[in-house]
Amino acid sequence: DxxxxxxxxxxxxxxxxxxxxxxxxxxxxxxxxxxxxxxxxEGPTFLISISSIKDKNEDGRxxxxxxxxxxxxxxxxxxxxxxxxxxxxxxxxxxGAGSYQLTFGKGTKLSVIP
Amino acid sequence: GAGVxxxxxxxxxxxxxxxxxxxxxxxxxxxxxxxxxxLGQGPEFLxxxxxxxxxxxxGLPNDRFFAVRPEGSVSTLKxxxxxxxxxxxxxxxxxxxxxxxxxxxxxxxxxxLTVV
Numbered sequence: 001d002x003x004x005x006x007x008x009x010x011x012x013x014x015x016x017x018x019x020x021x022x023x024x025x026x027x028x029x030x031x032x033x034x035x036x037x038x039x040x041x042e043g044p045t046f047l048i049s050i051s052s053i054k055d056k057n058e059d060g061r062x063x064x065x066x067x068x069x070x071x072x073x074x075x076x077x078x079x080x081x082x083x084x085x086x087x088x089x090x091x092x093x094x095x096g097a098g099s100y101q102l103t104f105g106k107g108t109k110l111s112v113i114p
Numbered sequence: 115g116a117g118v119x120x121x122x123x124x125x126x127x128x129x130x131x132x133x134x135x136x137x138x139x140x141x142x143x144x145x146x147x148x149x150x151x152x153l154g155q156g157p158e159f160l161x162x163x164x165x166x167x168x169x170x171x172x173g174l175p176n177d178r179f180f181a182v183r184p185e186g187s188v189s190t191l192k193x194x195x196x197x198x199x200x201x202x203x204x205x206x207x208x209x210x211x212x213x214x215x216x217x218x219x220x221x222x223x224x225x226x227l228t229v230v
Contacts, residue, residue, distance in 0.1 A: 004156070034218070043118070043205055043221030044157065089156050093215065099170040100145065100215045104156030 006105035023090030118222035139208030
């Protein structure tokens with residue numbers, strides 16, 4: 001049973017527009033959420049994170065929104081650039097569990113069209 | 115180097131053989147993690163080290179998989195009697211301290227293992 005779900009395998013967006021990547025989770029014990037970006041043949045690169053005590057975190061063009069009641073988070077990229085084309089993974093962890101393992105979704109492939 | 119380094123980048127082995135995958139974490143990082151990413155899936159947790167000890171090995175799929183970190187730095191993931199289903203990209207990550215994984219963990223480029 002997948003605890004972190006990214007239901008859109010792919011997304012295409014025009015350059016300059018907003019990209020919205022979605023993620024749902026089922027485990028209510030998760031208290032930190034992270035987004036990673038992955039280019040082909042490279043390891044995932046940390047992008048942005050949010051604690052469950054917040055509902056928004058912003059870093060430059062990237063903003064993550066968290067809706068705890070809906071167990072849903074989203075990553076907004078504004079404006080989208082061709083270099084943003086990559087696979088984006090949503091991940092979650094339960095800090096109280098003591099194991100510090102990350103649970104990942106399957107990823108969403110973002111294509112930004114020039 | 116500045117980042118997490120994994121060797122080899124690619125490994126092709128025959129079914130039934132033994133393989134070792136190596137991870138050099140970022141210098142000074144006490145926490146080290148191994149993940150496995152199968153085709154079309156996200157990374158799946160295998161094992162986590164705090165220093166030299168395996169603090170959580172609950173993700174290892176069976177006793178053919180074993181990992182060590184004898185000096186608290188470099189780690190080796192060992193797979194015995196490889197099976198075709200072991201084919202995947204094996205990712206290593208490190209963080210300064212275990213709780214820092216909640217804000218960021220740095221990943222290596224991975225080792226692509228193919229069992230034929």
